[in-house]
Amino acid sequence: MPSSAVPSRAATPPGRVGRAKVLPEHARGHNRSLVLTTLFHDGAMSRADLARETGLTRVTTSDLVGELVADGLVVEQGTRQGSRPGKPAMLVDLDREGLQVVGLDLSDSREYRGAVIDLAGAVIERRAVARPADGEAEGALAALRILSAELLEAATRRVLGVGVGAPGIVTDHGVVVNSPNLGWFDLPLQQMLRDELGVPVHVANDADVAALAEYTLGGxxxxxxxxxxxxxxxxxxxxxxxxxxxxxxxxxxxxxxxxxxxxxxxxxxxxxxxxxxxxxxxxxxxxxxxxxxxxxxxxxxxxxxxxxxxxxxxxxxxxxxxxxxxxxxxxxxxxxxxxxxxxxxxxxxxxxxxxxxAQGDDVVLRGAVVLILDGELGVS
Structure with a gap:
């Protein structure tokens, strides 16, 4: 899966290995992703526990949590009672039920399938539209537009984005280079949907999306x-x-x-x-x-x-x-x-x-959640 915002050695020009300047905003973006990833996988914990798990200082962790709470991504869940003396620790976690993703699976042999899924993995709403005949490019786009709009309308909470798993060769910018079954060639699907829907959209090959689901959610x-x-x-x-x-x-x-x-x-x-x-x-x-x-x-x-x-x-x-x-x-x-x-x-x-x-028929839909978590929050 794509890594954090910190430049990698592989991206450094030859002869300058290790010399790329890491800007403060890059480091902060990396730390922000680290906090969100830790909460996503390990669940609710105190700020002190989060600092220990991430290796960040308590001050940095507290500042980041405050920022994420203000952004509506993290919520405080009350105090944890324990045997230790002193003030009980306040637990924080991703707002798993308050954040939703629209997932779309274009790989089925009979229909296009979609769902609204929250970060706890609960399916809020399912919809499907009949799949046009092979090669009907405009019909495929029309069906996708209808399904996307219906699911966004059906969402009950804040939508982080729309994740799409499409068959064929898809670039990392969401351009469908070649998908004979859909009749799409060099189609900038990701940008097209972003412009039309007004929300973040990430498009990837359906098998790649399934692989993300198996790794991140399926063990x-x-x-x-x-x-x-x-x-x-x-x-x-x-x-x-x-x-x-x-x-x-x-x-x-x-x-x-x-x-x-x-x-x-x-x-x-x-x-x-x-x-x-x-x-x-x-x-x-x-x-x-x-x-x-x-x-x-x-x-x-x-x-x-x-x-x-x-x-x-x-x-x-x-x-x-x-x-x-x-x-x-x-x-x-x-x-x-x-x-x-x-x-x-x-x-x-x-x-x-x-x-x-391990994900059954929803592997691409759940992988679409991972696609948005990674693309929008840096959660991997």
Whole structure:
């Protein structure tokens, strides 16, 4: 996930490692994010406890908490009674029920899904709109606008922002470079929605958003590949807890890796035999509806998935592979075959696990909350 505002060594010009000037506002932004991140993960605590957990001075911590209370991000929750003599400590925490996020998931094979979710994880409202036919770019935008406006209207408290998980290649500025299923190419979706909705908006690849949810909320390790399977197939990759986007924003685009030498069906990208033509839910359903044996279809898809993933596991030494999508299709023969094939095709990875997402069907929606927490508050 993106780091705090303090410049990293990697961003320092060659020959000047460690010499980049850290401005006071950068340090304060870093400390502010540190306080919010600590509260988000560890829950309510006193200012003194917060200072000990973050390593900041009590004065700095007290000043930051006061600032965050004034900004409406942190609330005082009353005193903690204890056996120690003296004045009871006042507990502070994120305003988990008073702050909400609108999450949007554009990856489902049948509909666009959205929800208003508070920082305690409670879903306040759900909405969905029918998914337009593939390639209908204007129809897809119109449906997204309707869903966004309805959810913002349904929010009951302050909205921190709108997080969107979209299939395809998405830059770190929220430009959808290539999404054939949606018909979007070089679409500045993030800026477009910000201008129209008047609230902060962050747009990212749906599998990347799912990976953020698994890591931040689902307890996944910092080295994990999340494979999102729906209308298409995509991957979100974290190494050492950092989201890997790649030099062109296409890291994890395993859906368009050719698997096998048997040609395969024509893919929406214009090539034949892409993993997506074997593994997407639409492809699975079409083959089964066409009379193929369901077990054979799922076994074949699991094997081809492992063929595509094995080089990634070997190169990055991964042991945690997470599948996100309909459990009735993925959890069982497909997942078991993928695990067995993956272990057979990699060296010293007999313990590699292919498992289902801990976040269920809401993985992208909950990942959208993480996207906003990170982008607006620096919480990672």
């Amino acid at each position: 996944a390790s910092g080295d994990v590949l999340v494979i999102k399977i729906g209308r298409g197939v995509g991957g979100g990759l974290l190494t050492r807890g950092r989201l890997m986007r790649g030099s062109r924003g296409a890291a994890g685009e395993i859906g368009h890796v050719t698997v096998g030498t048997d040609q395969g069906r024509l893919c929406g990208c214009g090539r034949n035999g892409c993993l997506e033509t074997w593994l997407s839910i639409r492809s699975l359903d079409e083959r089964i509806a066409g009379g193929a044996d369901p077990d054979d279809v799922l076994r074949d898809a699991g094997e081809r998935l492992a063929i595509a993933v094995a080089p990634i596991v070997g190169a990055l030494d991964l042991s945690d592979i997470v599948l996100s999508g309909p459990a009735d299709r993925l959890d069982g023969i497909l997942r078991e075959t993928a695990t067995q094939t993956l272990r057979a095709r990699t060296y010293r990875h007999d313990d590699v696990q292919v498992r289902m997402s």
